[in-house]
Amino acid sequence: MEIIGRISRGTKMDQIYIPKTRQGLNPGDYVVITPLDKKINQKTKEKPYFYNVKNLEPIKMIIINNIFSIIEEKIRNYKNIIITGSFLETGSDFKDIDIIIIGNEKVNKGEIEKELEKYLGIKFDIISLDNKTLISGLNSDPLYQMMLSKCISKKRFLYKIKKEINYKLLDLHLLKSKNLLEGFSLMRGREKYYSIRNIISIKLFLEKNKLSNEIVNREIENIFKISITDIKENMIDNPKFIKNYNKLYNSLFKKIMSRTKNASK
Numbered sequence: 705m706e707i708i709g710r711i712s713r714g715t716k717m718d719q720i721y722i723p724k725t726r727q728g729l730n731p732g733d734y735v736v737i738t739p740l741d742k743k744i745n746q747k748t749k750e751k752p753y754f755y756n757v758k759n760l761e762p763i764k765m766i767i768i769n770n771i772f773s774i775i776e777e778k779i780r781n782y783k784n785i786i787i788t789g790s791f792l793e794t795g796s797d798f799k800d801i802d803i804i805i806i807g808n809e810k811v812n813k814g815e816i817e818k819e820l821e822k823y824l825g826i827k828f829d830i831i832s833l834d835n836k837t838l839i840s841g842l843n844s845d846p847l848y849q850m851m852l853s854k855c856i857s858k859k860r861f862l863y864k865i866k867k868e869i870n871y872k873l874l875d876l877h878l879l880k881s882k883n884l885l886e887g888f889s890l891m892r893g894r895e896k897y898y899s900i901r902n903i904i905s906i907k908l909f910l911e912k913n914k915l916s917n918e919i920v921n922r923e924i925e926n927i928f929k930i931s932i933t934d935i936k937e938n939m940i941d942n943p944k945f946i947k948n949y950n951k952l953y954n955s956l957f958k959k960i961m962s963r964t965k966n967a968s969k
Contacts, residue, residue, distance in 0.1 A: 710956070713780075753861075756854040756916065757792050764791065767801075767824060772858050774823060775805065778816050782807040782833055785858040788851045793917075797936075800827035808834050839863060844870040846909035847877065847902075853916035867912065871963040874906055878956055881906075883952060893938030899948070900924055900935065906956060927952070 719741075720737070722729065722889075723871050729735060752768060768787055775785055782805055789802030805811055811832040820828045833841070839846035842865050849865070877947075882937060884899040906913055921932050928945055956964050 729896065737946045752860075753857045753859070755852070755857070757856055759794060760792065760856075761794075767826070768856060770824060771801070771803065771820060772943055775803075775816060778819065779805065779807065779809060779811060781809050783859075784861055785847060786852070786855050786861075787857070788855040789829075794855055800829050802851070803828060803830045804838075805830060805832045806835055806838060807832075808877065825957060845877075846905040846915055847907070849915040850901075850905055850917065850920070869910065869963075871960050874910070874961050874962060875957075877902060877908055878953070881953065885946070885953065887945065893936045893940075896940060897932065897935045900928070903949075903956065905954060907952065910956070910959065 707781070711720055728952055752772070771787065772785055775782070784804075784806040786804040787801065788804060789800075791799040791801045797881070805816075813830040813832055817828045820826070838848070842852065842863055844867075849891060849921070852863075881899045881903040884896055888896070901920055901924065904920050908920065908923060922949070924935070925931060928948060930940065930942075930945065934940065
């Protein structure tokens with residue numbers, strides 16, 4: 705007879721609980737404890753939840769399952785673990801894997817990032833939040849909405865967004881996109897893309913539009929008449945682009961600053 709159990713942490717010794725109603729394995733019997741086979745383990749575990757992720761390479765799914773397992777060993781009382789970012793796009797065009805850990809427990813992000821990198825050989829960027837902070841971010845911060853518009857989570861989550869525009873926060877985000885105007889010739893294609901994506905996210909957020917990578921990318925191509933691929937490959941060499949970008953930046957800056965001043969009064 706075989707029984708699948710989980711090791712529980714004890715005061716002096718860790719232990720495994722098994723049901724009293726069973727055949728065999730009587731008190732006093734000697735048994736062998738062995739790790740559950742990985743294939744069996746994957747079948748018995750709850751499957752992750754996909755949000756706007758249509759296709760994912762099998763190797764990435766293996767990586768995600770390993771991420772969840774390693775983090776679970778480090779943190780017992782988490783609320784959820786969410787994978788987001790460019791890792792979920794098709795192909796291998798990503799620098800690191802973005803992880804959001806939701807919970808009230810204080811998390812040693814550096815230690816977990818090192819542990820994950822040690823076993824998986826990939827760079828990681830972890831954000832640790834409690835549920836209240838996450839909901840507040842989703843309500844007022846376009847970056848949070850972009851992060852969770854496409855993700856894979858360990859547990860199911862449902863958040864009702866009540867949009868609250870924080871103009872001071874948007875002003876700080878907009879400042880990041882000013883780098884493109886000041887250092888255009890020195891920036892790599894991917895850096896330019898993130899600056900452009902940031903400013904378009906702010907624009908759509910102020911217009912009370914829904915945010916996702918697909919929606920933002922489509923808006924970028926409509927406004928600047930250039931493909932996302934060309935931007936990422938640093939194929940932007942057009943004075944008209946800079947003129948349009950500068951015009952959009954100044955327009956958003958004036959709008960945000962006028963609202964910020966009104967709010968302060």
